[in-house]
Amino acid sequence: RDSTRRVQTFAKELPGYSLALIALLSWLALTYQWSLSNWTGKLRCWADRNILLYRLNRDFKGAMLVSTLATMVRRRVATGRSLTDALNIVSEHANPWLQWYCARITEKLRHGISGAHAFDVGLLDTQTLYYLLDVSEARSLNEGLEAAGLRTERDIAKTVNLRARILKIVLLVMGLLTALSVSLWTSSVVYELVDSAKASFQS
DSSP states (O other): OHHHHHHHHHHHHHHHHHHHHHHHHHHHHHHHHHHHHHOOSHHHHHHHHHOHHHHHHHHHHHHHHHHHHHHHHHTTSSSTTHHHHHHHHHHHTSOHHHHHHHHHHHHHHHTTOOGGGGGTTTTSOHHHHHHHHHHHHHSOHHHHHHHHHHHHHHHHHHHHHHHHHHHHHHHHHHHHHHHHHHHHHHHHHHHHHHHHHHHHHHO
């Protein structure tokens, strides 16, 4: 009987809860979409490293930056001192999030941190950064950018697809667990209703 009353109360309040839930989910989706391009700072840098939805975006955009700089190197635009100019050119057409990372790289270059170490600002995933460091130390920064650009162009789609599949699996498991919990709760209510019906017929 208690379960039956809870079901009846839930059914009456469900429309209000549904509207509130839809509004909340819509707000979260819009906030997330806005934050991808506009949220900056140390806390965002932490989120880019540790939260899957942000890390996927960071890995893709970081790889695209390396690929863009590599293209500019091949065209002899970003050679030597012009690397800062190349970053400024990219930053002019970038969103605030990428501008913030470009500014951090530029700041390191201005403070004498040369070579691939200037790219250690949290924008690149660990494997790409280490690959860039290794090639740059063995050859030059220009060759490192070009090699890392070719590598990321080859591997980024595979990596993003893999992590997207992992995210889908996580969301699917969460959905199944939610459905299972609702199903078990509904079953308990049905059994209680059946027991109540049997008791009323017997009496």
